[in-house]
Amino acid sequence: MANFAKSNVPRFSVDVYQNEYLPEEGREVNAIVTVTSTGGGTTGGMPLPVADLPVTDPGAGVVIMVDCSGSMDYPPAKMRNAREATVAALETLRDGVAFAVVAGTHVAKEVFPGDGKLAVADTTTRSQAKEALRKLSAGGGTAIGTWLRLADQLLASAEVPVRHGILLTDGRNEHEEPEELKAALDSCAGHFTCDARGVGTDWEVKEVTGIASALLGSADIVADPSDLAADFTQMMETAMGKEVADVSLRLWTPQGAEVAFVKQVAPTVEVLTERRTEAGPRAGDYPTGSWGDESRDYHICVRVPAAAIGQEMLAARVSLILPPPAGGTAPAAPQRLSQGLIRAVWTDDLVATTSINPQVAHYTGQAELAQVIQQGLDLRKAGDEGGATAKLGRAVQLASASGNADTAKLLSKVVDVVDAAAGTVRLKTKVSDADEMTLETRSTKTVRVKK
Known part of the structure; x- marks a missing residue:
């Protein structure tokens, strides 16, 4: 059959x-x-035959890790926005999904359900989680490795194949050594995927993107804390669309x-x-x-x-x-x-x-684009204006040639483009932290081959 x-x-x-x-x-x-x-789906009223796929609902577990360090109180609206964003994410959970919320400082604490396991999403548990979130307050340091290890333990407590984390931070990982964070990432890799977000402009891009990279998730900046709810909703919608893991x-x-x-x-x-x-x-x-x-x-x-x-x-x-x-x-x-x-x-x-295959040529260029943006921004931070101009000029040239309009737009906030096709640019004298961090965080986003 x-x-x-x-x-x-x-x-x-x-x-x-x-x-x-x-x-x-x-x-x-x-x-x-x-x-x-x-x-x-169906074709002509008949199901589509698939030889080797499971036919059971895979189920999912999600842990939301919210930065509650002292800096989340500056400005105070940041903590409020984080609570509201977490509520928005919980409202996006479909019924039956296992979930938990973790408060992250220099230690990790369970906010909900608080018994070392995951709760099952329904009207009652969502309401209880929202009530627990009201008690969240800012204070303490930042040790992200502890947050990830607790999320790993919680997700391991439920027999669900699709396991996902959402992590929000507003600062640098100052209360544990880089080796400790790396060890935590190595320990969690393959256990769950994780989307990481930096809110504001006081966090370290390479830390946040490194977390997402190690755990096969996405990374992004939310420069304005008031945009957190929309971003958390979209992240959770994407997570709810995952149906096959590992x-x-x-x-x-x-x-x-x-x-x-x-x-x-x-x-x-x-x-x-x-x-x-x-x-x-x-x-x-x-x-x-x-x-x-x-x-x-x-x-x-x-x-x-x-x-x-x-x-x-x-x-x-x-x-x-x-x-x-x-x-x-x-x-x-x-x-x-x-x-x-x-x-x-x-x-x-x-x-x-x-003859070079068009797809191979296109993506070779996109990989180079991501690389030269990173190199250009690193040289700019190091004060090497000539090197930064050359690398970012090459980035503008590659973005223009491949039709990567989003990256080209981000580059235009860091350099003045004289000739995109030739890669001729001038470094801007004043660049906002948000614009520079947005370019760095999103530098690895690519566009598909033009058909």
Whole structure:
């Protein structure tokens, strides 16, 4: 009997875009892999058949971590805005989702439910959580690693496959060593995903983006605290759309081939190369986190053994893997959701071997764009105006060429653009902290290839 997907279970597809042709002795194969998950649904009144997907409602758990350090009282409206934003997020929770709220200072405390476990969202628990939030006040320091570890413990208390955190901070992580935060992130990685937000302009961009990167979530700035409620609502809506957790991108390569790098390149740039875990002979898994109804692009580079003209080989097999559900009585095998193939063909056709695939070219430029923005801002902070001008000029050129209008707009608040196509710019003499931090925080956001 065919296995039919329920309407709320995504179907996965893998599409590979590459120029498979290599010159004699050529070794490097580049491909853009587009992974798309779409909701179930019906076709002609019949369910869509899906061979290898679970048909049960996955369930979800969410922990909201709210900064309650002393700086949240300056101005006092900031703490009020944070409480209101948390209420807005709770109102966005769908019934049946497990949740908790944590107050973060130099220690982490459970605000609700307070018994070391998660509550189940319904009218009563939402009302109780809102009442508990009224008692939140600012005072103390900031040790974000303790917040994350408590969130991890709370999420582990519920048997839910989709586990998510939302973290808000307004300051630097001054009450624990950087190694302690890194250890906490290493401990939590793979257990839950986490969106991180910095409110105001007194926090450290690299700390917030580092948290989101390690836990496969999003990072952003909310410069005006009055915008927190809208941002929290949108974050929770996105979290509620996640239906399949812990999906891995598995790469199998033949004897003699090796993976040079794996990067997510849309909707943001995220290097996954060092996150590989071995998955059998010549195979490795790269984490992608939780999925809802969405599409992401990955740039994969494989080095293959050199070969003679006329030969061809499978350079890599790309599979999407879902681990077996926990708690089963008998060992279960991982599920392969979809797969694609990356090929290598050696030819003496000069036109074929020198052609660059449009998707590969586009995302190579987007990755460079993210890199030169970071380098330019770091040089600007270090007082190297010449170096900063050169890097940010290149960023303007890349943003213009790729049609990345959002990044181009953010760049225009830091530099005066003389000639976008040529990358000619002048550094602005006065730049607000909010504008500079917004550019840095959102530098990894990319645009898709123009069709």
